[in-house]
Amino acid sequence: MKISLLLTGNELMSGDTVDSNSAYIAQSLKDLSLVPYIKKVVGDDTSLLISSIQELAAVSDVLVINGGLGPTVDDLTALALSNAIDSPLTRNADAYAKLDEWATRRGFVMTESNLKQTELPAACEIIDNPNGSAMGFRCVFNDCLIMCTPGVPSEFKPMVENHILPLIREHGNIEARSTITRLRIFGITESGLQDTVNEIFPDWPAEVELGFRVQLPVIEVKFATVGDEFLELNQQWADKFEAHFSDYVIGRDSVRLSQALNLALQQKGLTVTTAESCTGGQIASGITSEAGSSEVFEAGFVVYSNRMKTKTLGVAEDLLEQHGAVSQESVIAMAEGALLESSADIAISISGIAGPTGGSDEKPVGLVWMAWGRAGAIKARKFFLPMGRIAFQRTATALAMDMVRREVLGLSTDVDYFSELKKKR
């Protein structure tokens, strides 16, 4: 069943108004296992509206038109539909009665502009809008159910639930149900995932539609099947996928990396502390962006200068002089100092060169060292992230959170990330 959307309004074209209606109806259509087919947006232009209605009605089973129902001169939907389906505008008695009642209830006097809203194509029936003066209206044209709906979200949204979805269901005799499974992956690129699937699962079944969505720093993998008979197949292949990518899978549904980390810490009853230089507090703020983080986090230290690495975390001055702040020795000492100061169970420390300046041949912009672990068992690792400052900080933060997640869950921290993986495979 093909459902198309036609949105109208100059304010949508100019970018001054962000359209939330189409995402809303798309989410609602999921309940019927439907996804919109075409969405088209045009300004207040009668001839373009007419041709768009005809074009979309010709290729769709349902056409939802949104906007242009108001009382002003730039509200053209009724006029355009009248032309598109060749059905003259006439006073609609139901629309008039509803509007009269609406105005009376509010103590309004109906104006000429309001009366315009009761002039609808003769072929149309109204769709009730208890929340505004603009009635919706609908007709069937060449087997396409056309529904005109108000652009105001507070009027549109209840109309979707109360009328649009039931009308679609009725028009389309709907039954088939889809199953969606979602996994969230950290540490493999979109193309790396695709290549691996091609290589490892050459027999991937066509019934299980695989989709990737980049939601930095993670990638969401979606497994979609249509029809109850494929429910088991969906589970089976999602499980196979999860088994293969094992600890790169941070969770299901919409889990965030910070959320997965907090959850792991909660499950093990552990607390974490942070000692950050180049990420400047992003790891701490990632952890504390999650509700309930006070269970797992008491304190973090942003030690940007060498002086403060020594003063707050007790990193020896001669260590910094000998090895530099961006070094294995320095991050290990930072982690040890943070554990001592905070009494947390686990520390994560990080020091790198975010750029754009400050690099050298030996230690270029993009180099980052991190250390993590419990007192007396600190591990360290370096990464090279040659990207802009913002991307560097975001990626370093994500890698640090994943290191702690792995450490806490007893998973290997000696894993390949992103490019490294591709190089070795």
Next chain:
Amino acid sequence: MKISLLLTGNELMSGDTVDSNSAYIAQSLKDLSLVPYIKKVVGDDTSLLISSIQELAAVSDVLVINGGLGPTVDDLTALALSNAIDSPLTRNADAYAKLDEWATRRGFVMTESNLKQTELPAACEIIDNPNGSAMGFRCVFNDCLIMCTPGVPSEFKPMVENHILPLIREHGNIEARSTITRLRIFGITESGLQDTVNEIFPDWPAEVELGFRVQLPVIEVKFATVGDEFLELNQQWADKFEAHFSDYVIGRDSVRLSQALNLALQQKGLTVTTAESCTGGQIASGITSEAGSSEVFEAGFVVYSNRMKTKTLGVAEDLLEQHGAVSQESVIAMAEGALLESSADIAISISGIAGPTGGSDEKPVGLVWMAWGRAGAIKARKFFLPMGRIAFQRTATALAMDMVRREVLGLSTDVDYFSELKKKR
């Protein structure tokens, strides 16, 4: 000149991803006094993409296609364009060279999936994308300039400014006639700005088009005039506007709040330290997200628990017991402790109830105290931000940065923000 947009991606149709790209390009087109003509959105469906390209190219002077450039099987734009304009897919040497360079810089090995991204319609030239692996590409078909662009906003947006607008200008013989002035405002809502303009400037000239773009936490105000003869008028009214909103203006062009703060500190030769509870490191990471922040920032403290407020910052236990962590007394003691520990010139401290739990009748979720200033001259102020945890943290961080900006620049910190302003006016 008719400019149409074709957006592609199942994630756009399903409502899982909100499209911000089309509003962005629409705003940018205003600089050329242009408004998009048709916007069409379709899923990953080759035949629908082909017919949509042909349909839109036939009625438009420019067609911008967004999305579907990635390395996976559901990225269909090159294939669809190849069919639509009857130009076979071939290895594009420029695309290959750019991708090779991109991969080498990051230490990636190019995979089969990546190589797919270098197979473009023979008629196309590339459009450089320094921020990702997906090159843009363009051709002219039946007098319509077709440009294919990446869906990732951080890649799309710079491409619009650097390539798409110049290419449109060139294709349409558009003289750069318009003057754009941009101010960035913090602390007043969009409707507050609009209401104030209506009230204070009833004689606002029609030639100076005023536009607002919300770029949380700031609002960009744009003054656009078309024609050199209005250049002076543009300056004049932008200056009037700036004079009226005075210290709510954080700067011109694309300045960020964190950037304005760092700049103010640099200008005055001052350093800042942070003592954060409810914002968990966001203020520190905001400051250090700016290049050169080591000049103004040495250290920050995330003291999430009461114990650590005492241990690291020396906040007296009985003070916390008597007044609670979310109190004027507590944030003042935190700021004093941070100054002492870091030897910075100015401190900002913050403690609040981010929620969703932890509130009480006396101290509800959304209450936040902050203190700022130099040793012996600490001021404090409370805000009530009854919103979700994420918005609470983001807003509190922005308010804190603005307080320090004002303090450093010698501006009043006793100003109205957001709703307070509206209530009083």
